Amino acid sequence: MNATITLPDPNTMYQAIVDRDAEMEGLFVMAVKTTGIFCRPGCKAKTPKRENVEFFATADQALAAGYRPCKRCRPMELSGSVPAWLTQLVDALEADSSRRWTNADLEAMGLSPIRVRRWFQQHYRMTFHAYLRTRRIGLAVDMLQTGKDVTSTALDSGYESLSGFRDSLRKWTGQSPTSIKDGEPILVQRILTPLGPMLAAGSDAGLCLLEFADRKMLPKQFERVSKLFAQPILPGTHPVLSEAADQIEQYFQGTRTEFTLPLRLDGTSFQQQVWKLLEGIPFGQTSSYGELAERLGKPTASRAVGRTNGDNRLAIVVPCHRVVRSDGHLCGYAGGLWRKKWLLEHERKLNHNQ
Structure with a gap:
């Protein structure tokens, strides 16, 4: 059976530009004849006149036609990429996962705490400080499962007291340090694609979730997955997630037509x-x-x-x-x-x- 597929007509695409409709991401780019610049559909730059606009299916086609990428919406980058203004902070987070950050720390780096909060809410579905807490918990879980004692784990993952660590662990995972040693959390990481970021979750048992990050029901989906497998979901890395990212990239590049990933298809x-x-x-x-x-x-x-x-x-x-x-x-x-x-x-x- 062949599906009937209709790409947007020029009027629909122009209306998406007027509405700054990011849901059209990946379907086309807009090029402005008067400036020589091309943009994503959701770019927040001033809307050009209809007669000054032409559309291309890909950024490569716009480049070949002599247009330059917009410095504001960065159409050559995958949607969801860390923006230039945030890279210093992200690098610092990777260098020290246990560090406690305050709004004053962000301001000292020249960052607006509100802007940082909004970016993390949009891309991780949680605030910056909630992200930090789950990162510390993920670090602690990894330490416990590799045999480190509870007290050392609490201190090395940035907690000032053992009781605070136990309370935080139980709040985020529903488990005690002792039970965490015997369990296996589900780890989740972002995968960037031409159609927007995806969130992948999995463990040694296989990949159990892969969804586009802007799906409205995603928080409910995470709750169901955590309940179904009786395990907490935490930010982290895992070989199955890295392999999923590689295979998804190959799919979008057109070099893969089948997936060879271990899957957890639990259900009726x-x-x-x-x-x-x-x-x-x-x-x-x-x-x-x-x-x-x-x-x-x-x-x-x-x-x-x-x-x-x-x-x-x-x-x-x-x-x-x-x-x-x-x-x-x-x-x-x-x-x-x-x-x-x-x-x-x-x-x-x-x-x-x-």
Whole structure:
């Protein structure tokens, strides 16, 4: 089955510029003839007149046409990249994960605490100081699981008292230092893509979540994952997350059409059957809810298949974006219908070129 894919028309794209609609990110860039500069759809620069604008599918095409990238919205960088004004702080965080930061420390670096707070809320769904606390907890969990004693762990991860450390650990993980040693937290990190940042979560058992960071239901999804696997979710790095980042990058570069990642597809028997069918939809092709229900031997279960499709926790890797309506038109997608269009067009073009 071939999906009906319609890219935005010029009027729609111009309206996105007027509205500063960042949801069009990845679908096109806008170039301004009078300035010789091209921008992202969500750029906050002054809106140019319609007659002075032309559109390109990619930043490379705009460059080839002689336009320069905007210094404000930085269209050559992946959406969600750390901006230049924040790099000094991020480097300092990486150098010392246990340091306690105050607003005065930020101001001493020439940073506005409000601006920093907003950036972390937008990209990590938490404030800067909440991010620091979870980072310290993640550091402490790693120390405990490698055999370090509780007192040394508390001091080395930036806590001033043992009781404060125990309280904080229980608040963020629901566990005591002793039980943490025997458990395995789920670690989460950001992955930058041409369609915006994604959040990946996993552990030794495999990748259990991969979602676009701006999905409205993401906090609920994290709660469900933590409850389902009975483990806290903390910022951190893990080989399965690094491999996921590499394979996602290869997918967007057009050099990978299948994923070889260990996955945690825990769910009901019916959910697991549907998710396995989703994995089986070939790259560059689509299927409908009705077709999936037929393959399950349950032709009247198309609505249940649709609900399970929406419950998929592993965007792109378990390709729920390849499910369309029976008439071939696109239907809902948790990451946004515009992303679904982009992904299907990306795969269709690669299939056509092979």
